[in-house]
Amino acid sequence: MILVEEKNGVAWVTLNRPEVxxxxxxxxxxxxxxxxxxxxxxxxxxxxxxxxxxxxAFSAGADLKERKGVTAAESATYISAIWGxxxxxxxxxxxxxCLMNGSAxxxxxxxxxxxxxxxxxxxxxxxxxxxxxxxxxxAGGTQRLPRLIGEARAKELIxxxxxxxxxxxxxxxxxxxxxxxxxxxxxxxxxxxxxxxTAPISIATAKSAIERGYGRPMTEALEIESECYxxxxxxxxxxxxxxxxAEGRSPRFQGR
Ligand code: COA
Numbered sequence: 001m002i003l004v005e006e007k008n009g010v011a012w013v014t015l016n017r018p019e020v021x022x023x024x025x026x027x028x029x030x031x032x033x034x035x036x037x038x039x040x041x042x043x044x045x046x047x048x049x050x051x052x053x054x055x056x057a058f059s060a061g062a063d064l065k066e067r068k069g070v071t072a073a074e075s076a077t078y079i080s081a082i083w084g085x086x087x088x089x090x091x092x093x094x095x096x097x098c099l100m101n102g103s104a105x106x107x108x109x110x111x112x113x114x115x116x117x118x119x120x121x122x123x124x125x126x127x128x129x130x131x132x133x134x135x136x137x138x139a140g141g142t143q144r145l146p147r148l149i150g151e152a153r154a155k156e157l158i159x160x161x162x163x164x165x166x167x168x169x170x171x172x173x174x175x176x177x178x179x180x181x182x183x184x185x186x187x188x189x190x191x192x193x194x195x196x197x198t199a200p201i202s203i204a205t206a207k208s209a210i211e212r213g214y215g216r217p218m219t220e221a222l223e224i225e226s227e228c229y230x231x232x233x234x235x236x237x238x239x240x241x242x243x244x245x246a247e248g249r250s251p252r253f254q255g256r
Contacts, residue, residue, distance in 0.1 A: 001015075001027060001031055009046040009196070012049050015032075015050075016053045021102075022057055024107050026081045036092055046196060047097065047192050048092055048094050048095070049192070050096065050097070050115060051100075057101075058101055059108025060105050061109070061110075062078075062106055079139075086107070086111050093204045095204075096116050097188055106127075106130050106141075120179075125166065199235070199238075199240075199251070201231060205229070237256065240254070
């Protein structure tokens with residue numbers, strides 16, 4: 001259901017159910033959660049890329065066929081699986097890139113929003129379509145989308161279940177970059193090269209400061225920033241960064 005390949009410090013994770021547009025079944029979600037958790041403290045993994053098989057969709061969201069016939073009471077296990085998977089991905093300490101090979105709807109877009117960076121193929125579409133299906137976004141969508149694009153635009157997308165083009169998604173700040181499909185991989189490699197130029201502890205603690213501080217009162221948020229900053233202070237990589245600057249060379253970070 002999911003393919004994982006690790007190469008040169010990058011984990012490439014591919015949702016592999018193209019025949020159902022990479023819909024998120026309960027079993028797929030359980031596997032996705034396990035994979036998300038597996039990167040914890042693996043300092044040699046510098047970046048995680050999540051993509052989908054096929055050229056139609058990154059993910060069409062919750063597996064609607066699987067949900068059909070499931071009672072409201074039984075649906076709890078399905079909902080907790082998707083919720084668990086998406087939140088586990090938001091918690092990955094390494095930088096995460098969602099390489100959106102096609103459209104993303106519902107839980108598929110919620111999963112993309114749990115990643116740090118989103119690159120999308122030209123011609124794709126995105127939307128939180130749940131209200132048109134008699135439900136509502138339930139795996140972080142109502143909270144992550146307003147944080148990403150502001151409340152007004154988020155209400156438009158969520159409350160109307162509107163699907164928007166990849167170009168519009170970039171325009172409103174939901175997606176970082178749109179490229180022709182053939183350039184997806186090269187674009188990801190460019191983002192990865194930028195990640196590789198950073199110190200592993202620095203990029204992880206900066207991510208954590210943003211994630212934990214965002215939306216909190218400023219004094220509390222600044223305390224979180226300060227706590228995260230402290231973690232970079234006594235690292236060998238800090239010394240290496242300063243030495244490399246003084247010597248006019250590129251730093252060689254080791255993640256310690
Ligand atoms: N769950 C389960 N199966 C899904 C699915 C989903 N979310 N989305 C698509 N599929 C299945 C289709 O039923 C179809 O199966 P079939 O071949 O057995 O008939 C197959 O995937 C291909 O779908 P199809 O609609 O023919 O492909 P498409 O490329 O023309 O369109 C989408 C793809 C994603 C645009 C379209 O399927 C769609 O709108 N899906 C619903 C998306 C959505 O609203 N998700 C929110 C979930 S909360």
